[in-house]
Amino acid sequence: MNTPSAVPSTPAPVPTAPDRASAAPGGPLRRGSLGPVGLVLAGGVSVQFGGALAVSLMPRAGALGVVTLRLVVAAVVLLLVCRPRLRGHSRADWGTVVVFGITMAAMNGLFYQAAARIPLGPAVTLEVLGPLALSVLASRRAVNLIWAGLALAGVFLLGGGGFGHLDPAGAGFALSAGAMWAAYIVFSARTGRRFPQADGLALAMAVAAVLFVPLGAVESGTRLLVPTTVGLGAAVAMLSSVLPYTLELLALRRLPASTFAILMSLEPAIAATAGFLVLGQSLTATQAMAIALVIAASMGAVRTQVGLSKAVARPEG
Numbered sequence: 001m002n003t004p005s006a007v008p009s010t011p012a013p014v015p016t017a018p019d020r021a022s023a024a025p026g027g028p029l030r031r032g033s034l035g036p037v038g039l040v041l042a043g044g045v046s047v048q049f050g051g052a053l054a055v056s057l058m059p060r061a062g063a064l065g066v067v068t069l070r071l072v073v074a075a076v077v078l079l080l081v082c083r084p085r086l087r088g089h090s091r092a093d094w095g096t097v098v099v100f101g102i103t104m105a106a107m108n109g110l111f112y113q114a115a116a117r118i119p120l121g122p123a124v125t126l127e128v129l130g131p132l133a134l135s136v137l138a139s140r141r142a143v144n145l146i147w148a149g150l151a152l153a154g155v156f157l158l159g160g161g162g163f164g165h166l167d168p169a170g171a172g173f174a175l176s177a178g179a180m181w182a183a184y185i186v187f188s189a190r191t192g193r194r195f196p197q198a199d200g201l202a203l204a205m206a207v208a209a210v211l212f213v214p215l216g217a218v219e220s221g222t223r224l225l226v227p228t229t230v231g232l233g234a235a236v237a238m239l240s241s242v243l244p245y246t247l248e249l250l251a252l253r254r255l256p257a258s259t260f261a262i263l264m265s266l267e268p269a270i271a272a273t274a275g276f277l278v279l280g281q282s283l284t285a286t287q288a289m290a291i292a293l294v295i296a297a298s299m300g301a302v303r304t305q306v307g308l309s310k311a312v313a314r315p316e317g
Contacts, residue, residue: 036254043244048120048271050239052278055115057232061220063112067226068216069233071108071209072239086200093194100187100200101207107180110173117170119281121272125294126171128268129155130158130178131185132298146299154293211290267300268295 056068061069114123132151191200216224223229268291275281283291 039247043247044267044270045274046125046239046244046247048267048274049278050236050241050244051115051120051124051271052274053056053239054112054236055231055275055279057229057236058112058116060226060229061223061233062216063116063219064109064212065104065216065220065229066233066236067108068209068212068220069306070240071105071205071212073234075202075205075209077237077242078198080201081199082202084195084202089118090197096187096190096194097200097203098207100184100191101204103180103183103187104204104217105208105211107177107184108208109215110177110180114170114173114177117167117282118174119272120275121268121281121283122166122287123170124271125154125268125291126174127178128294128298129175130180130182132294133178134182135186143300147297150293150297150300154290154297156201181261209293232244240303243285247281266295 054070057066111123111127114127129151132147179285188201191204195203223234272281272283272288272291274284
């Protein structure tokens, strides 16, 4: 998982999976920044190919079972690495971290329900609308109406004018996951202000894991204890959480926040590529155009928001 030293107070438009939260110095991309850019892109590839692996694991463990395995493994890793203090926190602190954990659990659960029904590219495209809407509302600048219009046009194309080409339930789950992603950004910032380092993230991840264990047990039962399933679930956790957030943390020490956020906007395209290569999920020309419009809207919103703030925050999913 990402283990940032600080979580910004101003939510950024496009973060990506449980906690992509950190701060980075602003300013233009300087010579020698190709390394950090490569780390961020590698993290994005890891997240989305981890998502593709999760989809392939669903026939074995079910969507809720996969989420359970991912959250449990990620929580164990975070707790071992961060070793958060349990004493000295107020009731308000614990209330914040519990709500953060609930939001994280809902975000992951809803997205995996979407990924079980519709291709990864469209699922991530619909999910990213949550942070995009948060960015537009937070900036309150007229230019963001353009980005909102582009995003809506993308959604219209993606749904074939009414989601006739996508499973309606899957689209609904993806949009709901996007709403939880926006809430995740808000509570990630609040948790970061109340807990040092990544202690709050580790505790929230533990809350999310505890909440999901009963759900995964009901859906999957003893299938969650099959060694092969456990191993694949651990791989999903490493690919979708531990590895990408570590890479991003290293990159954010030298990468401008604006560049990081724009790179995050490319995740729908990476997800579509992962879905095609791993799962054989192809896109129509219309769906590809829709994803391009949402990516353009996200990038535009990021650039507008960076003018107001130099901090960045993120799933995932």
